Amino acid sequence: MDSKDNQEMEIEAIKAIYSNEIEMVESNYPNIHFKFAINSHAEGVNAHFYIDPFNVIMDIKLPANYPDELPELSIEVVEELFDDARIQKITNDLLVIAQENIGMPMDIIGTLGDELKLRKDNEFDQKLKAEEEEANKKVIGTPVNFATFTEWKNKFKAEMEAKKHSELKAKEAALFGRLTGKQQFLQDSSLFNSDLSFLVAEFQEEECEGTEKSDKKMVVEENLFEDDEDFELPSSDEDSS
Structure with missing residues (x-):
């Protein structure tokens, strides 16, 4: 074949x-x-x-x-x-x-x-x-020993703290937009100190202006009675008494 x-x-x-x-x-x-x-x-x-x-x-x-x-x-x-x-x-x-x-x-x-x-x-x-x-x-996953568990625990803790801090900041930002003026002062001392300084300065300025006006008024009032021989202005000692 x-x-x-x-x-x-x-x-x-x-x-x-x-x-x-x-x-x-x-x-x-x-x-x-x-x-x-x-x-x-x-x-x-x-x-x-x-x-x-x-x-x-x-x-x-x-x-x-x-x-x-x-x-x-x-x-x-x-x-x-x-x-x-x-x-x-x-x-x-x-x-x-x-x-x-x-x-x-x-x-x-x-x-x-x-x-x-x-x-x-x-x-x-x-x-x-x-x-x-x-x-x-x-x-089964990765075998766990003390070293791997510690590494995981530290990493997890850091992640949770970062997440908590981020959430807290977000809540503060949202809350701050709804606070009254007084609450904002209590929340942020820099705002309070700034406004307090402004109020003190404004008060001091008004006090100075008031003193100057008082002195001018006294001068004007004394001028009104300069020609009156029988009129005497009280001295400072008498005022104090």
């Missing part, structure tokens, strides 16, 4: 066995090209709320001399599940398996498919474990 017959028979068998995983890109010899796709939640694996389903795809091109020649393999990972180094390692491992089965039709593709499923399961388990650990960290 030549390579063409071997490849066509193998493709028919693969389609029957892996009907849900196989996508044919090219079915005609010597350019047979297909993709072997495996979903992380397929084959009875229950969907898990920690991670979304993902696909691992093995792209396979059969050369004209297959199975006596290695197929061309490449790995495609949906949603960038793996980095380039990881993808390359999986590809190299699959090529090693293909090399071990070279010359045996029906074995290479089947073995590669089984190995890809195993790799997918391992990757799924690792990703699931990582997601569960991350979820547990969020639930």
